[in-house]
Amino acid sequence: MTDTYRAGIDILSQTGSMQDARRDRAAEVAPDFVRTAVSFTYGEIFARPGLDLKMRELAAVAAFAALGRSAAQLRQHVEAALHLGWTRSEIIETLIQTAAHAGVAMAIDAIADCHDLLIETDPASPCCD
Amino acid sequence: MTDTYRAGIDILSQTGSMQDARRDRAAEVAPDFVRTAVSFTYGEIFARPGLDLKMRELAAVAAFAALGRSAAQLRQHVEAALHLGWTRSEIIETLIQTAAHAGVAMAIDAIADCHDLLIETDPASPCCD
Amino acid sequence: MTDTYRAGIDILSQTGSMQDARRDRAAEVAPDFVRTAVSFTYGEIFARPGLDLKMRELAAVAAFAALGRSAAQLRQHVEAALHLGWTRSEIIETLIQTAAHAGVAMAIDAIADCHDLLIETDPASPCCD
Amino acid sequence: MTDTYRAGIDILSQTGSMQDARRDRAAEVAPDFVRTAVSFTYGEIFARPGLDLKMRELAAVAAFAALGRSAAQLRQHVEAALHLGWTRSEIIETLIQTAAHAGVAMAIDAIADCHDLLIETDPASPCCD
Amino acid sequence: MTDTYRAGIDILSQTGSMQDARRDRAAEVAPDFVRTAVSFTYGEIFARPGLDLKMRELAAVAAFAALGRSAAQLRQHVEAALHLGWTRSEIIETLIQTAAHAGVAMAIDAIADCHDLLIETDPASPCCD
Amino acid sequence: MTDTYRAGIDILSQTGSMQDARRDRAAEVAPDFVRTAVSFTYGEIFARPGLDLKMRELAAVAAFAALGRSAAQLRQHVEAALHLGWTRSEIIETLIQTAAHAGVAMAIDAIADCHDLLIETDPASPCCD
Numbered sequence: 093m094t095d096t097y098r099a100g101i102d103i104l105s106q107t108g109s110m111q112d113a114r115r116d117r118a119a120e121v122a123p124d125f126v127r128t129a130v131s132f133t134y135g136e137i138f139a140r141p142g143l144d145l146k147m148r149e150l151a152a153v154a155a156f157a158a159l160g161r162s163a164a165q166l167r168q169h170v171e172a173a174l175h176l177g178w179t180r181s182e183i184i185e186t187l188i189q190t191a192a193h194a195g196v197a198m199a200i201d202a203i204a205d206c207h208d209l210l211i212e213t214d215p216a217s218p219c220c221d
Numbered sequence: 222m223t224d225t226y227r228a229g230i231d232i233l234s235q236t237g238s239m240q241d242a243r244r245d246r247a248a249e250v251a252p253d254f255v256r257t258a259v260s261f262t263y264g265e266i267f268a269r270p271g272l273d274l275k276m277r278e279l280a281a282v283a284a285f286a287a288l289g290r291s292a293a294q295l296r297q298h299v300e301a302a303l304h305l306g307w308t309r310s311e312i313i314e315t316l317i318q319t320a321a322h323a324g325v326a327m328a329i330d331a332i333a334d335c336h337d338l339l340i341e342t343d344p345a346s347p348c349c350d
Numbered sequence: 351m352t353d354t355y356r357a358g359i360d361i362l363s364q365t366g367s368m369q370d371a372r373r374d375r376a377a378e379v380a381p382d383f384v385r386t387a388v389s390f391t392y393g394e395i396f397a398r399p400g401l402d403l404k405m406r407e408l409a410a411v412a413a414f415a416a417l418g419r420s421a422a423q424l425r426q427h428v429e430a431a432l433h434l435g436w437t438r439s440e441i442i443e444t445l446i447q448t449a450a451h452a453g454v455a456m457a458i459d460a461i462a463d464c465h466d467l468l469i470e471t472d473p474a475s476p477c478c479d
Numbered sequence: 480m481t482d483t484y485r486a487g488i489d490i491l492s493q494t495g496s497m498q499d500a501r502r503d504r505a506a507e508v509a510p511d512f513v514r515t516a517v518s519f520t521y522g523e524i525f526a527r528p529g530l531d532l533k534m535r536e537l538a539a540v541a542a543f544a545a546l547g548r549s550a551a552q553l554r555q556h557v558e559a560a561l562h563l564g565w566t567r568s569e570i571i572e573t574l575i576q577t578a579a580h581a582g583v584a585m586a587i588d589a590i591a592d593c594h595d596l597l598i599e600t601d602p603a604s605p606c607c608d
Numbered sequence: 609m610t611d612t613y614r615a616g617i618d619i620l621s622q623t624g625s626m627q628d629a630r631r632d633r634a635a636e637v638a639p640d641f642v643r644t645a646v647s648f649t650y651g652e653i654f655a656r657p658g659l660d661l662k663m664r665e666l667a668a669v670a671a672f673a674a675l676g677r678s679a680a681q682l683r684q685h686v687e688a689a690l691h692l693g694w695t696r697s698e699i700i701e702t703l704i705q706t707a708a709h710a711g712v713a714m715a716i717d718a719i720a721d722c723h724d725l726l727i728e729t730d731p732a733s734p735c736c737d
Numbered sequence: 738m739t740d741t742y743r744a745g746i747d748i749l750s751q752t753g754s755m756q757d758a759r760r761d762r763a764a765e766v767a768p769d770f771v772r773t774a775v776s777f778t779y780g781e782i783f784a785r786p787g788l789d790l791k792m793r794e795l796a797a798v799a800a801f802a803a804l805g806r807s808a809a810q811l812r813q814h815v816e817a818a819l820h821l822g823w824t825r826s827e828i829i830e831t832l833i834q835t836a837a838h839a840g841v842a843m844a845i846d847a848i849a850d851c852h853d854l855l856i857e858t859d860p861a862s863p864c865c866d
Contacts, residue, residue, distance in 0.1 A: 160291070187251075188251055191254075191258060196258040197262075200243060201291050203247040207249065
């Protein structure tokens with residue numbers, strides 16, 4: 093286990109993204125690649141100084157929503173952004189902004205794909221007002 | 222309720238697209254954005270003079286089929302195009318043309334994703350001859 | 351020279367797109383493929399009955415503007431659409447609609463990329479009114 | 480039935496891809512287009528000399544994994560690549576390389592989407608060690 | 609001139625993006641659409657409460673870098689992000705993160721496309737250390 | 738200088754891609770990231786066993802041609818593929834196959850973008866017959 097992989101696992105833990113069904117499925121097929129992937133993405137890129145982890149997750153949400161290729165990837169980063177302290181309202185705003193980057197239809201798809209993560213379930217703490 | 226939103230709802234009604242499960246899900250999370258989105262897309266863009274609504278829906282079908290990012294978006298515009306008077310055969314031709322824009326595989330995906338909307342179910346009115 | 355290639359050349363002539371610098375460059379490298387490409391795109395797809403050529407070019411403009419991958423491809427189809435009788439105003443509307451398919455930024459890029467083809471140069475025939 | 484279509488069916492048979500649920504669904508809607516599509520893709524492109532069929536399927540796997548638009552298309556080409564003699568390990572390497580073309584997330588998605596095709600089920604012939 | 613357009617112009621001024629050669633070119637062709645586009649993008653989306661303008665520009669940089677479709681769009685948002693107080697180093701980190709969203713090649717393209725905006729020219733204020 | 742970076746530089750040398758104007762420009766802005774990028778792409782991914790380097794470059798050509806986002810990236814991998822022993826004819830076939838993955842227009846763009854690398858300049862060794 094390399095230092096970079098350990099750093100990657102540490103960052104992953106901080107984002108609350110240790111559980112990821114698709115990454116686990118990929119790891120059953122290509123375990124060494126998934127270790128390299130975690131080392132690179134989290135141990136090399138997200139671990140860099142110069143921008144804090146919370147900000148990096150907002151950037152990831154904006155990017156994956158604009159790309160619109162994988163609801164699973166977007167959802168993972170929305171969950172991480174919530175875990176790192178962004179409010180539902182701030183994440184919803186980030187997804188709404190997709191309308192300016194990639195069109196209204198992509199923004200609606202992104203919000204619909206994350207509906208259960210973003211909907212207010214607790215009547216005592218109203219979201220998005 | 223602004224005039225533009227009212228215009229948007231009016232155009233949406235004309236396209237027969239008032240019901241849209243994903244837009245409704247997004248509206249539960251971000252109701253004000255969905256109003257803005259309807260105002261912009263239908264009240265500002267689709268409502269413009271210079272190209273009629275029927276033609277605009279054909280352009281939307283061509284664009285979403287080429288993009289290939291969302292079967293739900295494509296299906297909604299195929300339904301709207303049918304509602305506005307395009308025949309099944311004309312819409313099928315528009316989807317087939319995706320082979321020239323984005324490749325044969327995208328065209329096959331687009332047609333397969335809209336199979337139930339485009340297949341001839343009434344033996345008395347054969348489609349696609 | 352196959353019948354399909356002849357049909358493709360005939361359709362190309364009707365669209366006014368016989369001259370195409372990039373297709374010519376590709377033909378210097380892979381002449382047989384370019385013949386196959388013209389046969390398929392114009393001799394098989396655009397030549398199909400069920401949707402007329404003028405309508406097909408509008409669909410092509412909508413699709414290439416949404417894809418946003420190649421200004422050269424978009425410009426060729428805008429020129430063909432003008433050649434087939436669409437007015438500048440109608441084509442501008444088709445490009446504007448890209449804002450609904452792929453975002454405002456893509457629509458602005460598409461219009462800027464075709465600026466010289468769409469701008470009114472003759473004061474006696476004002477465009478876009 | 481044209482010679483090109485016959486050649487396409489022959490190549491399809493060699494790739495083991497005669498059964499394709501989405502192509503069959505598309506063929507129920509647009510049977511003549513699907514014949515044209517098979518003629519072009521397999522009878523004109525994949526049938527060309529200059530690169531053998533096995534190599535072409537590796538290129539197809541690399542391209543569809545990078546595009547990330549359709550798990551069904553990717554899976555079909557992974558199955559064809561296996562049928563033509565590529566080992567699971569070689570195909571897994573091709574999918575892993577997607578990390579260099581389109582990002583780690585796309586590579587993980589591609590591998591996860593083909594999990595059942597690539598996972599080692601036979602303990603006597605361990606893959607990927 | 610509507611209130612929303614005025615709000616859009618006000619936000620545009622705050623981002624320092626009043627000058628934009630491509631938007632100006634598009635405005636020569638479709639002036640009313642460009643007003644609608646500014647009203648929507650800046651007057652409706654970027655003007656929303658819930659996420660401040662500085663943060664929205666970081667999200668825009670992340671999204672346009674990942675999309676990789678338009679160097680002009682990316683450069684405009686990088687300039688706006690600098691104008692709103694992000695340091696060169698923070699923006700460089702946001703572009704680097706593209707490697708995690710859309711691949712190393714896209715990150716290198718994004719940084720190369722913004723080279724002149726991000727390179728340190730003043731020896732007294734070293735960037736990126 | 739880490740072992741992985743050294744391995745990456747070694748693989749880069751084998752592909753003949755040590756000179757790359759855009760990577761050099763990016764390295765002026767973000768030198769440490771470019772080292773990480775070379776380490777990951779060439780030292781971790783392209784250096785993996787299980788598929789040889791020559792095959793990996795064919796996969797890269799197929800993927801970047803299908804993505805169609807960066808002529809510079811595509812050209813670099815075409816040059817590397819030539820350097821590693823693929824013939825012009827085999828690379829042209831790989832680019833032609835893009836017509837099956839992402840459409841005829843993308844294939845023509847890819848071939849036109851690499852025209853000078855693929856055209857036969859030596860009359861004594863005719864390419865592509």
